[in-house]
Amino acid sequence: MTNRRELMKLVALGGGAVYLSGLAGCAAGASLPAGAAAYDDFYFVQLSDAHWGFAGPPNPDAANTLRKAVATVNALETPPEFIVFTGDLTHSTDDPAERRRRLAGFREIVSALKVQPVYFLPGEHDAALDRGAAYQEFFGETHYSFDHKGVHFIAVDNVSDAGARLGDEQLAWMKADLDARPKDSPIVVLAHRPLFDLEPKWDWATRDGQQAIDILLQYPKVTVFYGHIHQENHHMTGHIAHHSARSLIFPLPAPGSQPQRTPLPWDPEHPNRGLGFREVQAEPETALYKIQEFGVTRA
Template identity: 70%
Template sequence: MIDRRGFLRLGAVGGGAVFMSGLYGKAMAAAGYEDFYFVQLSDSHWGYKGPANPEAQNTLRRAVESVNALAVQPDFIVFTGDLTHTTDDAAERRRRMGEFKQIVGGLKVKDVHFLAGEHDASLDNGAAFHEFFGPSNYSFDHKGVHFIAVDNVSDPGARIGEAQLAWLKADLDKQAKDARIVVLTHRPLFDLAPKWDWATRDGEQAMALLMPYSNVTVFYGHIHQENHHMSGHIAHHAAKSLIFPLPAPGSQDKRTPLPWDPAAPGKGLGFREVEAEAKPVAYQITEFPAMKG
């Protein structure tokens, strides 16, 4: 019988690249930690209409179908922001959030964690997001891993802010220095491409709080492409979008969407599985296309 790890490695042959993010701590070999996996989706931009994705009304639904078709369902699912496309109309913003919530309600897995993106939250400091999805920063534990959702989008200035940094410090103070910690956020916490808004203005303060912990990994969205970066011992992994891909960081003057390819409508779009392995501590990332077929 094939186990979960073997299934993932076979699935990667057809699903996409596999990236291993390994972190090692002595206590992590202790009993009580279990392997598990979750799915990360990001940047669905529900409500977008434009040439970058003429099939925008169908892409999110097809991504839900693709996740539901996984042979082994994940423990939980995370959406790392930009659930909806920005609008100045407060009523339309809420309508889009309601439609998004209804569509993702079709997921087989009901344990779903949502983060805001600047398209969801920057125009009203997250008010509508809070109404539909609850707090924009929070933490939870799953099978020996401590997850922290950081909101770096509700502030229109792209800051986490002093109050939330104090909350983050208090949350981290409860963790052992070798605790397994996964940070979920929308914007990168490092300066990837500041001129494109691919940075967090006080991200270095968050990173300074995280640095003393030996087993930290960050998963984020925002840049609409797979990207892997190391800040010392901390790995950062950006996810693909469910709406349109963007160019490589800083590769051109503006971050305009890559042209739609009618011959390959799902090109550059996708979601990922992340398997959290207990011994040794590692995160196996398997990329999948957003749409079947």
């Protein structure tokens, strides 16, 4: 378990930006209300977009960045309570046999993670060409939910459908899953694509994502963590905060900043620039999340 003193020790050791997301009336950086009860906080690690199997520019070290990230997470002074990968575990291929080899290779590398459990989501590179069939052979269901110390986590699949939709069946499942929760439950949604329209022409959207957001808006304590766009981005839809994660393979340009979403050039002077993972400190009673960003390796 990670308490606030241990978290501040982690913050002091690491570089990167810290972003506070205040929900349910808690402003960024807000302290607990006077007289608030003690609670059992925790932290987890989010990694995303490893694209195992990718080769060539702009990352000449593509065979090693995932392994470096695993080693860095294993070396954290205070272990997280769980780890989540938010999609694009592997790089896409038209060859079903090669797809399975890449999924198997990814699974073998991340099996070295000391912390359990590890939760996985597919990305479109893993699942769009076969509706997640190969992914499910290695990692199980593409959408599911779980609870951890008072926070309800719901992992959604907005990639197995080639049209970038959740679909009516999954939306009904999400609604039923959340209907079983008290309205004031802290809820964290894990996704690959953004649920909102960040940059639709770049495939940075979910076509029926607004329907999911409309369901989530009925709950006052919701936060979304996603991947796909290979960079940090923080966005609000009503009271819902959406936070994207950096990639483990190459960074992409800011939304709409250039005609194409081509990867940013490799910088040999700073080979890990724009790459990394994050720690998320959760305070369940207030649904306050503190995000600490780290590079693939930590000095």
